[in-house]
Amino acid sequence: MRAFGHRVVDMIVDxxxxxxxxKVSVQVPRAELDARLGSFTDAPASPDAVLDLVERDVLSAITAVDHPRFYAFVPGPGGFVGAMGDALAAGFNVFAGHWLAASGPGAVELQTIEFLCNACGLPPGAGGLFVSGGSMANLSGLATARTVKLGGPDASAVVYLSDQAHSSIAKGLRVLGFASSQVREVACxxxxxMDVAALERAIxxxxxxxxxxxxxxxxxxTTNTGAVDPLRAIAVSCRAHDLWMHVDGAYGAAATLADRGRAALDGLDLADSIALDPHKWLFQPFEIGCVLVRDLRHLRQSFSVHPEDNASYLADVGRMAEREVVFYEHGIQLTRAFRALKLWMSLRIFGIAAFRAAIDRGIRLAEDTEHLLRADGRWDVVTPAQLAVVTFAPRLGNAGxxxxxxxxxxxxERLTADGYAMVTSTQVRDRTVLRFCLIHPDARIEEVRETANRLATYCSGD
Ligand SMILES: Cc1ncc(COP(=O)(O)O)c(C=O)c1O
Known part of the structure; x- marks a missing residue:
């Protein structure tokens, strides 16, 4: 076990x-991989031989989303401490569903959730739950909104979002049984x-x-441009009309730890529920998202199923609910991994100031990138640096x-094939734009410049 484990650690450190x-981006065709990987057999294989295979043919065939020149989608710069936290959680196979099974891990989860609630400015009585990621956090927040505001499914109910909202919102609403006619897209x-006057008119x-x-x-x-909806004004509308305010901060809410991020997120503290992904801008390995709610009782109201109804084997745990948090009553999963450990360990080992500095650095790097692009005559900056995202496109000439x-x-396509860096495109109004997402704490402006130069060459077709 020790030799096996040491080799695994060596592989991660390498x-x-x-x-x-x-190279940042690598894709290998399925047929080639199948040929290299072989198939399952009755006979055992040596652990080293299997690790050889994993190292040579599996983990070599990935796009490194933790690469400091991966600027595409939302980078995943998960750190080594976080990875070791996951290794411990798996090695001890912690069942983080309730206090009876895992009180120490429960305390770690609650401390970490409280830290995030405080960072978002939520009041005492707030709470939350770690889930797999932003999609599940949004689904959990929306399910809670429905329970609290509607009491259950209602075909006349309407939910409002902007056309920049992440697709996981529409997916979550579909899973919850909302028809597309119940989802109102508000203009930006x-x-x-989001245009709050248009929201008011739609309501x-x-x-x-x-x-x-x-x-x-x-x-x-937003994932597209880093734009933040006018949260304070939306909260005023929500209060006036007795609506639930869910904030999808899966990407951006963690920026509240840094002063400039907090300023950009003005009004976040007024949300009824927030999705925030530590596996994005808190630098954790996948999968860790969380749903935070202004009033923790609302999670229990939405997800608690009483043991006497149809889970009597959980009755002993259910009785503890009066004294201790029963995590499975706050969300969808019963059996849950100990996701909090990696974040808790990272916060302790690095200290909060290091997170604050790393987030601030990403925000500034995007601003420096915007200046660099503006100074270089070949680009139009389509949306300015916002929460570490900047979008740009080749300067519009006569070609249109x-x-x-x-x-x-x-x-x-060419940059992906070249492998030096990875940048993806998105749509901003009628333009297909390039997009830098600069949250990696080790991203460097010289490499951003080199990437922009290569992109300019590839755009010009040379
Ligand atoms: C704004 C936003 N919301 C939700 C999600 C979905 O999160 P996940 O991929 O962790 O499910 C993302 C993912 O990029 C996102 O950027």
Missing amino acids: HVETLRDR DANLR AEDRQGGRRPFCVVASAG VAASNARVERAV
Whole structure:
């Protein structure tokens, strides 16, 4: 076991240490992989032989989302401490479903959740739960909104979100049984933030039409551009109309730890529920998201199923619910991994100041990148640096938007094949744009410049 474990640790450390010198993006066709991996057999194999295979043919065939030049989608710079936290949680096979099974881990989870609630400015009585990621956190927040505001499914209920909201919101609503006609897309202003006047009009129209508005989903850092909806004004509307305010801060809410992030997220503290992903901007290995609620009792109201109803084998645990938190009553999962450990250990080992500095650094790096792009005559900055995201496209010449869009697509393909860095595109109004997401704590401006230069070359078709 020790030799096996030491080799695994060595593999992880080698990965981290050599990352910067390696290609960012690697894809291998299925047939080739199958041929290399072979198949299951009745006979056992030596652990070393299997680790050889994993190292040579599995983990070599990944796009390194933790690479310091991975600027695509949302980077995943999960750290070594976090990985060791996961190893411990798995090694002890902690069942983090209730206090009877795991009181120490329960205390760690509660401390970590309280830390995040405080960071978001939620009042005493707030709480939350670690889940697999932002999609589950959004689903949990929306399910809670429905329980609290509607009491259950209601075909006349309406939920509001902007056209910049993450697709996991629409998916969560579909899973919960909402028809698309119950999901109202509110227009955005010129800065791709929800237009609150349009929201007010939509609510009024729906009320007049006999519908039942119950929830607004605001984005705290859209994936596309990093835009933050006007959270304070949305909260005022929600209070005035007795609507639940869910904030999808899966990407951006963690920025509240840094002063500039907190300023950008003004009004986050007024949310009824928040999705926040430590596996994004808190630098943790996948999977760790969390749902935070202003009033913890609302999670229990939404997810508690009484043992006497149909889970009598849990009755002994259920009785503890009066004294201690029973995590499975706060969410969908019964058996849950001890996700909190990696974040708790990272916060303790590095200290909060290191997180604050790393987040601030990402915000500033995006601003420096914006300046760099503006100074270089080849680009239009399409949306400015916001929460570490900046979008840009080749300067529009006589060729027009369609030609620019095609050049962006070609540049993404070529950069991916080149492997120096990874950048993906997105759509901002009618333009296909390139997008830098700069949250990696070890991202460097010289490498961003080199990436922009390569993109310019690939865009021009040379
Ligand atoms: C704003 C936002 N919300 C939700 C999600 C979904 O999170 P996950 O992929 O962890 O399920 C993402 C993922 O990038 C996101 O950026």
